[in-house]
Amino acid sequence: MSSQLSRRKFIKTAAVGAVGVVAFPQFLASCKQSKKAGGDDGLLRLGFIGLGQQAMYLLHGFIGMSDVRVVAGCDVYGIKRERFLKRVNEHYATNGEEVSVEVYERYADLIARDDIDAVVIATPDHSHAFIAIEACKAKKDIYLEKPLTFTIKEGQALTKAVRDNGVILAVGSQQRSDANFQHAVKMVQDGKLGKIERINAYVGAPPVPYDLPEEAVPADLNWPLWLGPSEYVHFNTQLNPPISINPDQNEQFWGAWRWYKELGGGFTTDWGAHMFDIAQWAIGKDKSGPVEIIPAGYDDTKYLTFIYDNGVVMTEEPFNEQMTKGVKFWGDKGWIEISREHYIASDDSLLPTSREETEGAYETQIPHLSNFIESVKNRTEPVVPVEVGHSSCVVCTLGNIADDMGRPIKWNPSTETFVDDSEADAHRLFNKTYAKGYSL
Secondary structure (H helix, E strand, O other), X not given: OOEEEOHHHHHHHOOOOOOXXXXXXXEOHHHHHHOOOOOOOOOEEEEEEOOOXXXXXXXXXXXXXXXXXXXXXXXXXXXXXXXXXXXHHHHHHHOOOOOOOEEEOOHHHHHOOOOOOEEEEOOOHHHHHHHHHHHHHOOOEEEEOOOOOOOHHHHHHXXXXXXXXXXXXXXXXXXXXXXXXXXXXXXXXXXXXXXXXXXXXXXXXXXEOOOOOOOOOOOOEOHHHHHOOOOOXXXXXXHOOXXXXXXXXXXXXXXXXXXXXXXXXXXXXHOHHHHHHHHHHHOOOOOOOOOEEEOOOOOOOOOOEEEXXXXXXXXXXXXXXXXXXXXXXXXXXXXXXXXXXXXEEOOHHHOOOOOXXXXXXHHHHOOHHHHHHHHHHHXXXXXXXXXXXXXXXXXXXXXXXXXHHOOOEEEXXXXXXXXXXXXXXXXXXXXXXXXXXOOO
8 A cells, every 4th residue: 555645744744944855055156156136125126038827926926025126028929018017016006115127138137237136037948048048148137937048068068157156046846845746855865765767757748830820910029020930930829828917818728839849848847847857856867868768659669758868767757647747756665656646655664744824826836946056145056057957957858859850869978869860850849940030
């Protein structure tokens, strides 16, 4: 019989804060010397780039912090700028504060402001690297949504830009700040499951070619700017879910750009950046990765498979009938199955301890956002630094490359190069050709 944590107890445990599995934060000497965090009043001033559904969750978390002031927002869609401005101004008016808030269509105008300490980037994946690298050059600290970048070369370039410019970059892989996932990882790393033999990390399907019908572009949406470095696709409302200001109506679904090869990485990167990330963390493969990737459907391979040099095999395979997005670790002494909503183990000794319950969206139930602010103020590594975000993004992207090519690929995680594979070297998810006017 398996032991399990009830849903109520799990929700309570998910609220826990700053407990870590590995020793962090680490001191960043170069960052400490590079800039002073915040103004003379001790406040950190944030600018938001990308003002869609995910940004609204993040805004709700950041704006309530006593040492943070949200002073700017940027989006290529006018109605999203209007919503952001209304919500931020209403928040500060309700709290009796006078904060000047500006909005912009072009991210370069926001980044150019000297008074902004850090930026929160929550745009579609295809523009992550370009915006974040410009922010690095302007010495802005960065909270960047996952997956880190669209291509592997972009991740390499962004990692270099972060370290060359001495800025803090935290990745929005918030499960790393969830005490339940931390506990599961600790059980694996402490050998409580024995030797890990296999992992089921279920995330969902890879992207498909863009096939939505063409629709008229809204008058206040700058479609060329939204596409940015991406190849051209025509507009469809599914890519930018409609919202309204009066009455106040948020997005009713997630932007569908993430499901199409031209603009996103499908579930492979959308949820893989969470679940593959937890799996690699647990088995000590942060800043590393698999050595072979086999796509689903190749010979007798039923599921996308990642093989690591320590013998662990990770499959993108459901572990229950509900097809829950999560991770199951199988060791020779026991197993743990974990998602955002449940934690089941082969023995009671592997379960986490119950804690007090908190409310709100998943992003604000856990201390991931506050960890970023503390990292900026103290010039210390965040829970998910750029190198970890990059390696977790790479494993997802390798999965999509193997799927796209329809055959196994071999990877050297030390050099971040394919092994004797010129076709993989030329793949658009490794080293992309961009729209005119864009280059890394």
